[in-house]
Amino acid sequence: MTDKPHDYCGIFGVYNHPEAAILTYYGLHALQHRGQESAGIVTSYYDINKGRYVMPMHKDFGLVLSVFDDSKVFKKELIGRSAIGHNRYSTSGSSKNPANIQPFRVHYRNGNLAIGHNGNLTNARELRERFRDEGVLFQSTSDTELILHLISHSQKETVVDQVLDALNQIEGAYCLMILTDEQLIAVRDPNGFRPLALGMIDDSYTVASETCAFDIIGAEYIRDIEPGEILIIDREADVNHEPKSFYLEPKPGTGSSQCIFEYVYFSRPDSKIFGENVDKIRRNLGKQLAKEHPMDQVINYVSGENRPIVISVPDSSNTAAIGYAHESQKNGYDCKYDIGLIRNHYVGRTFISPGQKQRDQKVRTKFNPVRGVLEGRSVIIVDDSIVRGTTSRYLVDMIREANPKEVHFLVSSPPITHPCFYGMDFPDPDELIANKFNGNTEAIAKEIGVDSLRYLSPEGLVSAVKEANDSHHSYCTACFTGDYPVPVNFGVEKEENEIV
Ligand SMILES: O=P(O)(O)OC[C@H]1O[C@H](OP(=O)(O)OP(=O)(O)O)[C@H](O)[C@@H]1O
Numbered sequence: 001m002t003d004k005p006h007d008y009c010g011i012f013g014v015y016n017h018p019e020a021a022i023l024t025y026y027g028l029h030a031l032q033h034r035g036q037e038s039a040g041i042v043t044s045y046y047d048i049n050k051g052r053y054v055m056p057m058h059k060d061f062g063l064v065l066s067v068f069d070d071s072k073v074f075k076k077e078l079i080g081r082s083a084i085g086h087n088r089y090s091t092s093g094s095s096k097n098p099a100n101i102q103p104f105r106v107h108y109r110n111g112n113l114a115i116g117h118n119g120n121l122t123n124a125r126e127l128r129e130r131f132r133d134e135g136v137l138f139q140s141t142s143d144t145e146l147i148l149h150l151i152s153h154s155q156k157e158t159v160v161d162q163v164l165d166a167l168n169q170i171e172g173a174y175c176l177m178i179l180t181d182e183q184l185i186a187v188r189d190p191n192g193f194r195p196l197a198l199g200m201i202d203d204s205y206t207v208a209s210e211t212c213a214f215d216i217i218g219a220e221y222i223r224d225i226e227p228g229e230i231l232i233i234d235r236e237a238d239v240n241h242e243p244k245s246f247y248l249e250p251k252p253g254t255g256s257s258q259c260i261f262e263y264v265y266f267s268r269p270d271s272k273i274f275g276e277n278v279d280k281i282r283r284n285l286g287k288q289l290a291k292e293h294p295m296d297q298v299i300n301y302v303s304g305e306n307r308p309i310v311i312s313v314p315d316s317s318n319t320a321a322i323g324y325a326h327e328s329q330k331n332g333y334d335c336k337y338d339i340g341l342i343r344n345h346y347v348g349r350t351f352i353s354p355g356q357k358q359r360d361q362k363v364r365t366k367f368n369p370v371r372g373v374l375e376g377r378s379v380i381i382v383d384d385s386i387v388r389g390t391t392s393r394y395l396v397d398m399i400r401e402a403n404p405k406e407v408h409f410l411v412s413s414p415p416i417t418h419p420c421f422y423g424m425d426f427p428d429p430d431e432l433i434a435n436k437f438n439g440n441t442e443a444i445a446k447e448i449g450v451d452s453l454r455y456l457s458p459e460g461l462v463s464a465v466k467e468a469n470d471s472h473h474s475y476c477t478a479c480f481t482g483d484y485p486v487p488v489n490f491g492v493e494k495e496e497n498e499i500v
């Protein structure tokens with residue numbers, strides 16, 4: 001494993017809409033938090049002059065705003081009524097290799113094909129070795145390319161059958177947007193690791209990782225793509241308003257295992273994923289924290305004294321902190337939720353930045369304490385997760401400078417102890433602060449400089465999520481528990497296929 005912590009990607013697609021590329025641009029913009037490394041859009045149309053279908057593409061390293069800063073790209077290049085887009089954060093293949101920027105676009109015997117992938121294939125090494133032995137020359141070092149080879153190597157006749165054939169040979173986590181000359185195909189793996197939703201705008205279907213992408217373009221959320229579902233959106237679907245679905249069988253003994261960390265941290269709070277609002281779930285996680293760690297067990301609570309302050313680490317833990325404060329108030333504790341930290345919005349997500357030096361620098365420039373709120377108070381910080389401890393260490397130092405009476409830290413998820421192989425690249429297990437201190441919470445508290453540190457229990461996490469979302473699907477909790485729902489290959493290195 002590399003020392004770079006990475007997370008997941010954002011995918012978006014729209015079929016048969018006159019503004020396909022622009023809608024995709026806005027969709028990717030809303031999904032920026034899912035990947036900040038590179039961005040790309042592919043469109044499709046029939047070129048009358050050339051007498052064939054074409055698939056224009058524009059992609060580059062950087063944020064959506066900068067990759068598409070020239071509006072001419074939309075007027076002159078990204079023409080067509082169908083489009084797919086991708087925001088990447090690498091899990092397989094180097095982040096610096098331009099060949100790994102998605103979507104990928106190829107031409108093969110059935111026409112043009114483009115793909116955008118959110119997730120990580122757990123049998124990528126085996127597939128690559130197989131193709132390598134067959135003499136395939138690879139264009140990239142990413143796992144996603146293997147899906148294209150599987151499609152083009154399929155002996156089936158139609159594109160849809162070839163896609164089905166390919167999907168039956170891949171394992172792990174994959175939400176896919178596949179654009180062909182005549183279809184938009186949306187796929188969610190049988191475990192349903194990553195979210196994927198279906199929407200509609202002006203009678204055209206659209207698909208996105210999270211519903212916040214629909215809100216930004218004024219699309220209506222219809223439903224989630226189900227785990228194992230392959231949804232074919234084509235002209236027929238457009239007329240009948242009923243896209244055809246196929247289903248992949250889950251492997252025997254495995255049910256659904258949606259990524260619980262999407263609810264804890266990844267997704268935007270204004271999104272609905274896995275059938276429920278992220279905001280609602282996060283509030284419930286805060287409530288659960290208050291049940292597991294009542295305020296008088298966290299601080300030396302004396303009724304009538306200066307009210308304790310509950311603060312979040314903006315923005316990802318805002319709602320969990322509100323949930324904790326409200327539940328504590330309901331239970332009779334006279335505390336106050338307040339804004340104790342101001343966040344600089346021009347600094348992105350920190351624990352996904354490459355290199356410890358950069359991460360340190362980013363945290364330093366990202367937050368400022370509000371002295372008037374913190375001075376002389378008992379402060380309870382609520383954050384959604386501690387990975388390496390970079391954020392918490394710096395924050396606590398800053399908060400201490402504002403002279404609080406005492407500082408306590410509550411985490412609305414359990415300690416992260418295991419790497420993820422399903423589309424989220426946590427650091428090497430040895431770098432995880434929970435492992436560095438062998439799970440000794442007091443030692444971690446000392447390291448980050450707080451008077452006390454408490455986590456949500458794994459059982460509490462699952463029950464709080466299930467209480468707020470009564471869907472019959474289950475969740476993956478492997479990074480907290482080590483229970484991997486799909487077998488993983490611990491020896492795989494993210495950059496093992498790079499040439500330089
Ligand atoms: O222990 P660490 O390695 O520092 O990682 C954990 C921190 O990183 C995340 O925030 P991040 O800054 O990535 O994103 P956010 O701005 O969306 O909260 C998370 O919410 C924690 O605050």
Ligand SMILES: NC(=O)CC[C@H](N)C(=O)O
Binds near residue numbers: 007009089142144423
């Ligand atoms: N985080 C992701 O979903 C990454 C997708 C793909 N595995 C890549 O590395 O490009």
Ligand code: SF4
Binds near residue numbers: 421
């Ligand atoms: S290991 Fe953690 S981050 Fe990865 S899919 Fe499972 S719950 Fe999500």
Ligand SMILES: [Mg+2]
Binds near residue numbers: 313314315316317
């Ligand atoms: Mg955060």
